[in-house]
Amino acid sequence: MAYINLKGLIDSRDAVNKWMERFGVRFGVYKNGVFNEQLFPFDSIPRVISKKDWDYLEAGLQQRVKALNMFLWDIYHDKNIIKDGVVPEEFVYSSKGYMPECEGVSPVGKVYAHIAGIDLVEGKDGKWYVLEDNLRIPSGASYPMIARKLCRKVSPSTFSDNSVAENRDYSELLRTMMDDMCVDGGMKVILTPGRYNSAFFEHSYLAEKTGATLAYPGDLFVEDDKVYYAGMFKEKRLVGAIYRRVSDEYMDPLTFEASSLLGIPGVMQAYKAGNVALINAIGNGVADDKGIYYFVPKMVKYYLGEESILQNAPTYLPYYEEDKAYVLANLEKLVIKDVSEAGGYGVMFGRDMNEKQLAEMRQLINDEPRRWIAQEVIDFKDLELLEGDEVVERKADLRAFVVTGKETKVWKSGLTRFSRNPDSFVVNSSQGGGFKDTWVMIK
Amino acid sequence: MFNPSIGQHNIQLRCLPARETFQKAVSETFTISECFWHGEGLDGFGNRIISGGTRERHATLEYICRGTIKQSTYCIPDAEPHPIFSLPSEERFDVLEDIISEAKALHGLDAPLAVMHYVHRFMTYRPGTTDINTSLRDVIAMRQGVCQDYAHLMVEICRKAGLPARYVCGLMIGEGATHAWVEVHDGQCWYAFDPTNDTAIATGYIKLAHGRNANDCPVSRGTYIGNTLQRTIVSVSVTFPQTTKQHKR
Incomplete structure (x- = not known):
């Protein structure tokens, strides 16, 4: 990293964190039923991705997300990938993310995952591996956006001395995508569940940056299968696109969870009628299911006729007898994931388990093979970060954001999350880690 | 019936006979309280549904579905x-x-x-x-x-x-x-x-x-905003040979 000058940034790191506190860059965490909002600690040493690595990642991410969108269309329409035996039907229909209510729904432009958050790690061997696809409501883009802005403020010279790709264009990517999707020239809104959502800062920040209206659940209503925004003076305005940050099951109390106060009653029919775009589409969970992940490289081949550019971490499905035998025999060196959990929950490392726990885990895998996947533990590269005045090394991943409207584009930045605990490989923000800016070099 | 009256009411009804080859609707009418907009669609299972709603305050919601069905063997x-x-x-x-x-x-x-x-x-x-x-x-x-x-x-x-x-x-x-x-x-x-x-x-x-x-597949599902007492009356009558079918709420 000799050619990168970070002195200005490092000298002013306290200033950046102070600004963030002032701007309310927070992340909410629910623990034992209590809501705590915490600052999302920022480390000023950026992750730097070389142009060569980025060109590879960009091509791979575009390819992967295109295939995932085609898979979602196929699953809710012709189901050819199942009929052709590429993905077993058990993995699709018993997935919690599969929504039979979405059968036959045709979203604008056949796009389901408008915003995809693909989690990657860089191995010590220099290879990148995809750990997880997030196609429902991936969060986190706002943090590197505001971090970059603040870094520029406190150390402008850093960015004139280094050839870093601009990342403030994320709002432009979102805006263009929302324009592409928007129906009948309606207004564009970002629907937030409200200020007690863990990512409320992000909802409001993205609304401000994209020029979309930040809407709360009570602001939107359905009439004649169209969605309207109830303005301050009781006027109603047609809504053409909803970037919704409310989960599928709470989106429409008439179709899904009946007790939901966060959704829009009747929105599902408006959506089915093609009168509004939902960003992201409903039912995407079937494609980012941890069990389906295994099949993504096969999807790329099936739909695009190309070899997958990006690699998955080596993964085993106990559903297949051969894999089950391997997993049971090698449990102590594998990481086991419960396919129905997200946010870093339900992830267990065989090496941390004692004999009794290992035996219990083997029993669970035997009882419900479909529920688990096992992966080789990837020895991923540590990134440097500042702990006090000391430079230490910690595990970190990268969430890349891929935005699909008329075209599929990868944002030249991303959220780099790190674990503060030196022994932990789990970096999810819901587990209390910190973040870094992600620099993509342009030469 | 709602006492006191309510506003912001949305409903979804599955009260129309399914379109299947074994049952053909000879006639079919659907009416609903005047202040409600309504439209027909299909849900993800292919069931016919009527969506509707109103933002006006109202104390009653009434809908009636009448019609005549001609059936062959159920298959x-x-x-x-x-x-x-x-x-x-x-x-x-x-x-x-x-x-x-x-x-x-x-x-x-x-x-x-x-x-x-x-x-x-x-x-x-x-x-x-x-x-x-x-x-x-x-x-x-x-x-x-x-x-x-x-x-x-x-x-x-x-x-x-x-x-x-x-x-x-x-x-x-x-x-x-x-x-x-x-x-x-x-x-x-x-x-x-x-x-x-x-x-x-x-x-x-x-x-x-x-x-x-x-x-x-509930026959009716709805949401409204308001603190109110709700009373529901359902009446269904199916007869033949002067086949009349009525489903009222």
Whole structure:
């Protein structure tokens, strides 16, 4: 990293964190039923991705997300990938993310995952591996956006001395995508569940940056299968696109969870009628299911006729007898994931388990093979970060954001999350880690 | 009826007869309180639904569906039944193991018939002992309930025995409320069974909607904003030969 000058940034790191506190860059965490909002600690040493690595990642991410969108269309329409035996039907229909209510729904432009958050790690061997696809409501883009802005403020010279790709264009990517999707020239809104959502800062920040209206659940209503925004003076305005940050099951109390106060009653029919775009589409969970992940490289081949550019971490499905035998025999060196959990929950490392726990885990895998996947533990590269005045090394991943409207584009930045605990490989923000800016070099 | 009146009311109704080859609507009318907008659509299971709503304050919501149906024998051809109707719950019920093995050993429609007879004998019809939220586990423990519970139990046994099965909501001759029964797929067609009355259905049952379970096909579902007392009156009348069907709420 000799050619990168970070002195200005490092000298002013306290200033950046102070600004963030002032701007309310927070992340909410629910623990034992209590809501705590915490600052999302920022480390000023950026992750730097070389142009060569980025060109590879960009091509791979575009390819992967295109295939995932085609898979979602196929699953809710012709189901050819199942009929052709590429993905077993058990993995699709018993997935919690599969929504039979979405059968036959045709979203604008056949796009389901408008915003995809693909989690990657860089191995010590220099290879990148995809750990997880997030196609429902991936969060986190706002943090590197505001971090970059603040870094520029406190150390402008850093960015004139280094050839870093601009990342403030994320709002432009979102805006263009929302324009592409928007129906009948309606207004564009970002629907937030409200200020007690863990990512409320992000909802409001993205609304401000994209020029979309930040809407709360009570602001939107359905009439004649169209969605309207109830303005301050009781006027109603047609809504053409909803970037919704409310989960599928709470989106429409008439179709899904009946007790939901966060959704829009009747929105599902408006959506089915093609009168509004939902960003992201409903039912995407079937494609980012941890069990389906295994099949993504096969999807790329099936739909695009190309070899997958990006690699998955080596993964085993106990559903297949051969894999089950391997997993049971090698449990102590594998990481086991419960396919129905997200946010870093339900992830267990065989090496941390004692004999009794290992035996219990083997029993669970035997009882419900479909529920688990096992992966080789990837020895991923540590990134440097500042702990006090000391430079230490910690595990970190990268969430890349891929935005699909008329075209599929990868944002030249991303959220780099790190674990503060030196022994932990789990970096999810819901587990209390910190973040870094992600620099993509342009030469 | 709502006292006091309410605003912001949205509804979704499955009160129109299903469009199936065995039942043709000769006539069909639907009316709803004037302040409600309404439109017709399909849900993800292909059921006909009416969506509607209003933002005006109102103290009553009334809708009436009338029509005449001409039926042939109940049978729904379907070359590719959706796999979700083959997925049983992940729970295990020891008491059902015998009937599941028995059904697995039988061929053709003998299997669902055996399951239907079993459910009919197993259960005692007793209104008021269960509600829409009662779990299958509780129903099996109590061995009593209403048509919905009979249908859920039959669906579960069929799926565990490897038979695709779905829950159906509809109307039967003369009854004063909606009814529930089960459709089972034999490889080519869906056939209907009424475990509550221990009857393999041929005619006289008007199908409204189907789903995995009752939750997928309620006749009416709605939300409103307001602190109010709600009173619901349902009246269903199905007669022949001067066939009139009425479903009123």
